[in-house]
Amino acid sequence: MxxxxxxxxDFIEFLRGKSATFLLAVSNTKTxxxxxxxxxxxxxxxxxxxxxxxxxxxCGEVRSLESIAETPKxxxxxxxxxxxxxxxxxxxxxxxxxxxxxxxxxxxxxKTHNFSISASGDISxxxxxxxxxxxxxxxxxxxxxxxxxxxxxxxxxxxxxxxTAAATALALDYDCKEMFSSSFKDVPNDIRNKTIxxxxxxxxxxxxxxxxxxxxxxxxxxxxxxxxxxxxxQAKVILAGGTQMACALLIVNSILKQMQGHLETSNLAxxxxxxxxxxxxxxxxxxxxxxxxxxxxxxxxxxxxxSSHPALKLYDDGEAKEGVGAGAALTYALLNGISKEExxxxxESLLG
Numbered sequence: 433m434x435x436x437x438x439x440x441x442d443f444i445e446f447l448r449g450k451s452a453t454f455l456l457a458v459s460n461t462k463t464x465x466x467x468x469x470x471x472x473x474x475x476x477x478x479x480x481x482x483x484x485x486x487x488x489x490x491c492g493e494v495r496s497l498e499s500i501a502e503t504p505k506x507x508x509x510x511x512x513x514x515x516x517x518x519x520x521x522x523x524x525x526x527x528x529x530x531x532x533x534x535x536x537x538x539x540x541x542x543k544t545h546n547f548s549i550s551a552s553g554d555i556s557x558x559x560x561x562x563x564x565x566x567x568x569x570x571x572x573x574x575x576x577x578x579x580x581x582x583x584x585x586x587x588x589x590x591x592x593x594x595x596t597a598a599a600t601a602l603a604l605d606y607d608c609k610e611m612f613s614s615s616f617k618d619v620p621n622d623i624r625n626k627t628i629x630x631x632x633x634x635x636x637x638x639x640x641x642x643x644x645x646x647x648x649x650x651x652x653x654x655x656x657x658x659x660x661x662x663x664x665x666q667a668k669v670i671l672a673g674g675t676q677m678a679c680a681l682l683i684v685n686s687i688l689k690q691m692q693g694h695l696e697t698s699n700l701a702x703x704x705x706x707x708x709x710x711x712x713x714x715x716x717x718x719x720x721x722x723x724x725x726x727x728x729x730x731x732x733x734x735x736x737x738x739s740s741h742p743a744l745k746l747y748d749d750g751e752a753k754e755g756v757g758a759g760a761a762l763t764y765a766l767l768n769g770i771s772k773e774e775x776x777x778x779x780e781s782l783l784g
Contacts, residue, residue: 479591521769556630574664675719705762
């Protein structure tokens with residue numbers, strides 16, 4: 433039920449039955465305000481998606497809006513999948529990393545780490561990120577984070593994050609133009625490509641890595657790269673996501689190459705969904721193979737074939753693929769003996 437993308441299955445098998453701390457990194461980029469570029473939320477209120485995801489994951493309800501976020505086609509947030517997992521086999525701890533969101537989640541008791549980072553700008557003009565500052569904050573957090581469990585799951589909720597990830601990887605000179613996924617089944621390539629080209633037009637040949645990241649990236653990607661390097665393989669980490677997390681690894685790769693540094697990666701892996709892995713319009717395996725780092729990567733062999741719920745069937749149709757750590761959460765559930773049938777029923781119950 434858990435399949436390899438690259439690497440071996442030893443890492444993931446070692447985590448079978450073990451406890452995990454779940455970190456959700458939330459951030460806004462004004463790139464998501466571009467009309468038609470994303471369907472990761474409610475039109476006109478896309479900026480609320482990370483806030484609502486945080487509330488629903490931790491408390492089982494949304495508090496900053498009347499109802500759970502869903503796309504115009506009726507696809508509910510992948511936070512459903514992660515919440516269902518948590519109800520069946522609770523994560524030992526859930527913490528929120530505020531990496532620049534416009535509306536703070538209305539959550540008590542669950543720890544929120546605030547880093548005084550502002551939401552980033554629209555990459556088609558300029559993201560206006562202090563990339564070195566964000567990176568250092570991730571580095572410091574990684575160096576000082578004490579994991580009280582046997583591993584960390586680091587997830588994200590960043591609308592338009594696949595667009596900023598594609599622009600980031602291209603700005604760092606990776607040959608990856610057609611490799612990034614989308615929240616859409618029919619990717620709005622005209623809008624996306626125009627946005628990315630506008631972003632890349634601001635890059636100068638003389639720009640170093642951090643200048644490039646400041647112009648075209650997003651806070652989550654930069655912070656995650658810092659966090660990975662700060663941890664320095666001292667704790668086991670699953671990067672919970674698809675092509676965005678693969679991009680964060682490419683940032684790490686670029687920084688290490690520039691510094692002529694080395695990172696041991698035996699404690700680092702990526703987990704995503706079957707919908708990302710089988711997406712014909714992206715290439716998670718190809719992205720991972722662009723990296724000089726040796727990474728184990730997996731996908732949860734889970735779908736909604738056995739569900740009769742029309743909203744969930746849209747996942748199998750390609751209208752949503754990943755987010756809020758869905759792939760890693762499903763993997764965690766499967767590692768802890770939760771069956772596909774149990775998961776499906778629990779997810780359906782959350783939809784009412």
